[in-house]
Amino acid sequence: MPLGSVAPKPGEPGVRTGRAAGPVHGPTRFGRLLRGGRPGRGGEPGRLMVRLVMRWVRRPLLPAVRLWRRNIQLRIVVTTLLMSLGVVVLLGFVVVGQVRNGLLDAKAKAAQSQAAGGFAVAREQANAPVGPRGQDGAGADGQTATSSWRSDLVEQLASGGQGAFNVVALSADSLDAVPNRGPRASGSVDVSSIPEDLRAAVGQGAGTYETYIRITYKNHEREPEPGLVVGTRLNDIDGNPYELYYLFPLTQEEQSLGLVRGTLATAGLFLVVLLGAIAWLVVRQIVTPVRMAAGIAERLSAGRLQERMKVTGEDDIARLGEAFNKMAQNLQLKIQQLEELSRMQRRFVSDVSHELRTPLTTVRMAADVIHEARVDFDPITARSAELLGDQLDRFESLLADLLEISRFDAGAAALEAEPIDLREVVRRVIGGAEPLAERKGSRIRVIGDEQPVVAEADARRVERVLRNLVVNAVEHGEGRDVVVRMAVAGGAVAVAVRDYGVGLKPGEATRVFNRFWRADPARARTTGGTGLGLSIAVEDARLHGGWLQAWGEPGGGSQFRLTLPRTADEPLRGSPIPLEPEDSRQNRDRVRTDVEPKAHGRLLASVPAQQAAHRSPLPPRATAPGVDPAALPGSGSRVVACPVGERPDDAVPTPPDREDTTRGR
Numbered sequence: 025m026p027l028g029s030v031a032p033k034p035g036e037p038g039v040r041t042g043r044a045a046g047p048v049h050g051p052t053r054f055g056r057l058l059r060g061g062r063p064g065r066g067g068e069p070g071r072l073m074v075r076l077v078m079r080w081v082r083r084p085l086l087p088a089v090r091l092w093r094r095n096i097q098l099r100i101v102v103t104t105l106l107m108s109l110g111v112v113v114l115l116g117f118v119v120v121g122q123v124r125n126g127l128l129d130a131k132a133k134a135a136q137s138q139a140a141g142g143f144a145v146a147r148e149q150a151n152a153p154v155g156p157r158g159q160d161g162a163g164a165d166g167q168t169a170t171s172s173w174r175s176d177l178v179e180q181l182a183s184g185g186q187g188a189f190n191v192v193a194l195s196a197d198s199l200d201a202v203p204n205r206g207p208r209a210s211g212s213v214d215v216s217s218i219p220e221d222l223r224a225a226v227g228q229g230a231g232t233y234e235t236y237i238r239i240t241y242k243n244h245e246r247e248p249e250p251g252l253v254v255g256t257r258l259n260d261i262d263g264n265p266y267e268l269y270y271l272f273p274l275t276q277e278e279q280s281l282g283l284v285r286g287t288l289a290t291a292g293l294f295l296v297v298l299l300g301a302i303a304w305l306v307v308r309q310i311v312t313p314v315r316m317a318a319g320i321a322e323r324l325s326a327g328r329l330q331e332r333m334k335v336t337g338e339d340d341i342a343r344l345g346e347a348f349n350k351m352a353q354n355l356q357l358k359i360q361q362l363e364e365l366s367r368m369q370r371r372f373v374s375d376v377s378h379e380l381r382t383p384l385t386t387v388r389m390a391a392d393v394i395h396e397a398r399v400d401f402d403p404i405t406a407r408s409a410e411l412l413g414d415q416l417d418r419f420e421s422l423l424a425d426l427l428e429i430s431r432f433d434a435g436a437a438a439l440e441a442e443p444i445d446l447r448e449v450v451r452r453v454i455g456g457a458e459p460l461a462e463r464k465g466s467r468i469r470v471i472g473d474e475q476p477v478v479a480e481a482d483a484r485r486v487e488r489v490l491r492n493l494v495v496n497a498v499e500h501g502e503g504r505d506v507v508v509r510m511a512v513a514g515g516a517v518a519v520a521v522r523d524y525g526v527g528l529k530p531g532e533a534t535r536v537f538n539r540f541w542r543a544d545p546a547r548a549r550t551t552g553g554t555g556l557g558l559s560i561a562v563e564d565a566r567l568h569g570g571w572l573q574a575w576g577e578p579g580g581g582s583q584f585r586l587t588l589p590r591t592a593d594e595p596l597r598g599s600p601i602p603l604e605p606e607d608s609r610q611n612r613d614r615v616r617t618d619v620e621p622k623a624h625g626r627l628l629a630s631v632p633a634q635q636a637a638h639r640s641p642l643p644p645r646a647t648a649p650g651v652d653p654a655a656l657p658g659s660g661s662r663v664v665a666c667p668v669g670e671r672p673d674d675a676v677p678t679p680p681d682r683e684d685t686t687r688g689r
Contacts, residue, residue, distance in 0.1 A: 097304070097311045104303035105296060112292035116285075123284050127277045131252060132234065138189065139232065139254040139270040142181045146268055149177060150261050173261050174208050181270075182210035189272045190239075192218060196227055196257065196265035214240045218269055222255060226267050232256045239271055250274045313341045317348055329356035377426045384419060391416050428560050439482050439567050441592045446477040446486065446519060450508055453490045457498055465503040468494065472510040479517045480592045485564040489572065490519060492557040493584045497523035501581070512590070513600035520585040520601045528576025536574050537562045570596065575603045 092099060174193050182191045190211040207215040217239045225233045232254060239251040255269035316333060323331045332352060335345040395413045398406040454468050461468050497506045501523040509520040528536065535541055540555040558572075565572035568588050576582030587599040604611070 096314075097307050100307045101300055101304050105300045108296045108299040109292075112296055116288045116292055119288060120281070120285055124281055127280060128252075128274075131272065131274060131277055135189070135252050135254050135270065135272045136232070136234070138185075138272075139256075142184075142191065142270060143232070143256050143258065143268060145181065146177055146258050149173075150259055174266070178208040178210050187211075189270050192269040192271060194218070194223070194267045194269070196267060212242045212246070213271060214242050216240065217251075217271065218253060218255070222253065223267065226255045226257050230257060236274075237271075239273060250278060310341070313345060317345070320348070320352070324352055324355070329359060373426055377423050380423055384416070384423065388416055388420070422556070426556070428556075439485070439592075441480045441482055441568070443478055443480055444483045444486070446479060446481075446510060446517060447473045449483060449487050449490060450510065450519065453487060453494050454508070456491065457494045460495065461498045461506070464498055464501065466498050466501050466506055468498070468506045468508065470508045470510070475512070477510045477512050477517050477519075479512075479588050479590045481568055481588055482564075485567065486586075486588070489561040489564050489586055490521070492561050493521040493586070496557070497521045497525075497582075497584075501525040504581075509601055511600035514597070515590050515594050516587055516596055516599055517590055518585055518587045518599045518601040520583055520605075522581065522583040522605055524581035527578050527580050528574065528582050529578055533574040533576055533582075537572070569593065571599065573603055575605075575608075577609060580609055 092102075178191045178193050182189070185191075190209065190213045192210075192213060192215055193208040194215060195207070209215055217237055219235065219237060222233060222235050222237075233256070234252060234254040237251055237253050238248050240248045251274050252272045253269055254272070255267055257265055258268050260266055313333070320331045320333055329352070332349045333345040335342050335349065391409070391412050394409045398409040401409065450470060450473070454470070457468065494506065494508065502525040504524040507522040509518075509522065511518050537558045539559045562572045565586060565588070569592070570586065570588040573585050573587075574582060575585075583603070583605050585599060585601055585603050587596060587601075589596055
């Protein structure tokens with residue numbers, strides 16, 4: 025509010041104290057559109073328009089938001105500037121208020137003193153003796169003398185101000201309309217500048233009253249200006265009451281206050297800019313080493329272990345740099361030691377595997393001779409010859425697996441990829457596993473072999489992976505069915521092997537690919553597994569750029585899924601077969617209750633019913649409610665995205681220490 029201005033009160037002209045009552049209208053068309061509605065229609069078009077507008081408004085702000093989130097120096101400097109600006113603005117308001125109050129108080133005291141002197145002079149002249157009435161053209165009633173006396177009084181009182189103040193004389197009550205007793209004012213002051221509430225206060229009794237007003241002039245070339253008015257009630261020479269007012273312009277005080285405001289604004293802006301520059305310099309000294317450490321840490325994570333921070337000084341940042349460099353040096357040393365140890369281990373395994381082949385060949389020849397002549401031995405010696413042959417077979421398999429593992433560890437494994445039909449590979453694997461399945465009382469069923477499943481792959485490695493999966497499924501299937509599924513969709517092919525045996529406990533699906541790991545250490549192995557089959561299988565899958573993943577539930581069986589790209593060097597985005605089969609407990613309960621899917625991998629209490637002779641029913645081919653048809657095998661409609669936690673890189677941890685050298689699956 026300008027200096028000296030008076031806030032309008034209710035009832036004064038120009039003040040809106042209320043609004044006339046009228047018909048209440050509903051929200052406008054634009055308001056309904058912003059809330060997502062539309063006259064007579066649904067809210068979808070409105071919501072769509074609001075969404076488009078918000079996207080249009082948000083798009084240019086995204087780079088600034090991204091810069092704000094990534095640049096700590098910018099955040100600190102901007103925060104410092106905003107806080108400094110707030111402090112400067114608050115301080116400016118306080119200082120300007122104090123200066124304004126001081127100027128007004130000083131002006132009010134000076135005005136009261138000046139007005140008191142003028143009022144005393146007016147009283148003295150009203151009480152002074154005058155000449156006989158009617159002289160100098162005065163009328164019998166004295167009106168001409170009274171009018172001349174007021175005019176002379178106003179001119180006399182205003183002459184001492186020399187523009188510092190003006191004087192206005194007004195008749196009390198309604199005598200302003202009487203000729204020769206109208207208002208008198210100096211300096212072309214408009215008498216309407218005197219507010220009615222002040223006149224009412226002055227007219228009610230004795231005393232001096234003051235207020236701040238806006239002084240207007242009859243000469244329109246002169247602009248209105250703020251001022252202070254001081255008034256009182258007096259009597260003229262005839263004893264009639266009148267009101268005398270002193271009007272003091274506050275132009276000089278307003279100019280002084282404007283100068284103070286400008287000075288404070290300039291000084292505050294300069295101070296804010298200076299504080300921003302200081303904050304930028306200070307933060308730069310802290311952020312620069314942090315950025316340098318972040319960059320060096322990124323290069324260290326990329327394998328450039330020789331990177332080090334530049335350290336200068338002895339402050340906290342320097343100590344941080346020294347500690348970072350020591351950490352990087354120790355990390356480099358440890359990694360070099362581990363690499364050297366790993367190379368020694370790989371070389372030891374490779375050398376031992378190669379060196380053992382020659383004596384193993386000799387032992388094999390001698391064992392074959394003994395095995396052929398076992399009919400001539402007593403029963404105990406004959407059984408020993410058979411056990412010797414079986415263990416030598418297992419020893420040869422273990423050596424072959426160790427050699428293969430050493431090639432993977434050394435990075436010397438080569439992929440001979442060519443277009444193959446996985447149906448032929450599956451048939452060969454099933455043909456080789458049929459004798460074991462007959463002994464176990466299991467059946468091996470194939471689903472999804474109606475259409476070609478062609479991919480660029482190494483037939484030998486894929487057959488080894490599938491043979492391991494099928495044999496493990498038969499061995500751990502508890503005499504129930506083993507289902508082999510094949511599917512192709514998008515740029516991926518998949519083969520899943522499902523059994524209904526003992527299954528896997530929670531957490532075992534991530535450890536089943538570790539070397540020499542087995543779920544049940546007390547379980548006997550009838551097929552002479554080496555414990556490296558799944559480890560080699562997952563390495564074969566990775567060599568193809570594919571995935572080998574496991575799922576299982578206690579008592580509900582397990583499923584292993586091999587996913588390969590259809591063409592070499594094509595990245596996988598998903599698998600055409602879901603990792604969790606559709607006949608799992610969770611999916612069956614979801615079909616029965618017709619509810620939303622629960623969390624993936626939750627273990628439920630029900631057990632799938634088995635047919636006679638321990639046969640498991642084949643999974644239904646019909647689409648069950650709640651199951652996406654595109655996720656079923658053989659649909660060929662789309663690729664099922666691999667959820668977080670199912671990717672092989674996340675599912676297969678680093679092999680633990682080989683404390684248990686028992687054979688794995």
